[in-house]
Amino acid sequence: MKNRLKRLAIFAAAALCCWLTFSYLMPFIIAWCAALIIEPASKYLKKKYKIRRGFTAALGTVTIFGGFGAVIFLIIWRGILWLAEIIKALPQKLSGIPQLLNAAEERLYGFIIAAPPEFQDFLINAADKINDGLTALPARLYERLMGFLGSAFSSAPKIILFIIASAIGTFFLSAGFDEARAFIKRQLPEDINNKLEGASREAAAALKRWAGSELTLVGATFIQLTLLFIILRVKNPVFAAIAVSLIDALPVLGTGTILIPWALTEAVSRHMNRAVILIAAYLSIAAVRSFLEPKLLGEGRGPHPAASLLAIWLGFRLGGVWGMVLFPIGLMIIKRLHDSGYIRLWR
Structure with missing residues (x-):
């Protein structure tokens, strides 16, 4: 019972810290x-x-x-x-x-x-x-x-x-x-300073791994989108590919938020060839991302998808778009610190 109350208090303190961070200290x-x-x-x-x-x-x-x-x-x-x-x-x-x-x-x-x-x-x-x-x-x-x-x-x-x-x-x-x-x-006491230094190293390593993985995924998406926009003869294909790649990097959103409505518009306009190319490109981008993501981030090393979805939702409710981006990153760092033994929030 005491352990449960302790964990509940820790989660409440973490939620308060998140609220203060996004409201006043960001x-x-x-x-x-x-x-x-x-x-x-x-x-x-x-x-x-x-x-x-x-x-x-x-x-x-x-x-x-x-x-x-x-x-x-x-x-x-x-x-x-x-x-x-x-x-x-x-x-x-x-x-x-x-x-x-x-x-x-x-x-x-x-x-x-x-x-x-x-x-x-x-x-x-x-x-x-x-x-x-x-x-x-x-x-x-x-x-x-x-x-x-x-x-x-x-x-x-x-x-x-x-x-x-x-x-x-x-x-x-x-x-x-x-x-x-x-x-x-x-x-702070010396032992806490030592733990904080170790936790900072782990957090920095997690962020470095995440940033490298995201850059690789965004780069792969950018290359595919550039080829797609050149094939479709879109004006400024490189800039268009950069913009859609950045949207793809955001949680929940993805290339589908742009390519699927675009494909539907082309289909309604009876440009079926362009619609088929857009759908095929979307499926190709999703397949490449699904193949690369586990290899870059590590199988089973990241948070559970349900936990990530909860972090995205809480982030959106507390901090808007920035919260959607930062809360999943924070969850990833917390899991890394938990796995390394610096904190214990769950069994």
């Missing part, structure tokens, strides 16, 4: 991680060229956040141009839908007339509701899109403040990295 967690990335280069430059920490901290902060910002800006900019091209071509792609719907409606009403009289009223009401729903679908999609864009613009100041806090925190933590680490160590 900019400083990012700043600490960025300072850890800068630290090896900072040590090397100080030892080799006697460059002061303040300069290396500023240089590292500008490099990380400037580079990240430039990549995000480029992706958003090219994404907007790509989306504009898709929207421009959409009327032509969907020109066959009215004819298809009219044919389907004629067949449906023929089926209703042939049905027994006692079912005809029910079937007519159902058909009318479906027709009303399809008619209102474009307006609903437009409303959702405008709502999304409005929320994105309204949250822009919060995002900018978040980035500024992370960047300033990175600079100060990197400039005083030794002092910050020494201060933290002084607050």
